[in-house]
Amino acid sequence: MLLHVPQVLTPQQLQSIRKVLHDAGESVWLDGRATAGAQAVQVKANQQLEPGSVLATGLGEQISQALQAHPMFVSAALPHRMVAPLFNRYKGGGTYGNHIDGAFQRDGRVGGAGRIRSDVSTTVFLSEPGEYEGGELIVEDSYGSHEVKLQAGDAIVYPSTSLHRVEPVTGGARMAAVLWTQSLVRDDARRAMLFELDMSILTLRQQLGDTPQLVSLTGHYHNLLRMWAEL
Ligand code: NI
Secondary structure, eight states: OOOEESSOOHHHHHHHHHHHHTOSSSTTTEGGGGGGTTTTTGGGEEEEEEEHHHHHHHHHHHHHHHHHHHHHHHHHOOEEEOOEEEEEEEETTTTEEEEEOOSSEEEEEETTTEEEOOOEEEEEOSGGGGGGEEOEEEETTTEEEEOOOOOOOOOOEEEETTEEEEEEEEEEEEEEEEEEESSSSSSHHHHHHHHHHHHHHHHHHHOOOOOOOHOOOHHHHHHHHHHOOOO
8 A cells, every 4th residue: 555644744843853853964865885785785775864863863752752753654554663763865866776675674773673674664844846857756556656845844654575765866855764563464465455444533533423233343444454464
């Protein structure tokens, strides 16, 4: 399931994160190949903040908290454990060719998640679409190729099993935060069913109130979750 999660960051949060990044200057942006695996390193040409740095950790905390407080993200990703976000920047032809994210991701922070299985990939856009040329995130699935370029502060959520790439940025600069979630429910198809069920229950409850049928459907949602969740 490829899902657009709108307004993860409020305009104030976005503005504050962008100001911190702007004020940090150029020297904080390092070669992104440092965190790429053997296949990905061949196709990765971007810049990123040093993972675990005070800067990345402070900003990452704000993004993680905003995602965990967003009902649509929580319902879709069913997060069990999340790694600290990485911050990247593409400019001057910067690109990240086709790859699938590594099965395991590490959170090096003291008290952090440690090593997790990556089930769900999330990109939070920090630059407005008008600020750069190119830079579309392309995600491939069995329904074809999907092009994603969102408003700053919005996020895209997709299964970590997907082949994806970032097209070359030929003008301006594209900043984003990316992170991985180990879901309570490993299988994307099951997560998608639970998400649709949850959203339908929510809408029906608003329309009808808590009818006995809705109490039953809600119970089935939890019983499916109980059946499929891994802790
Ligand atoms: Ni990736």
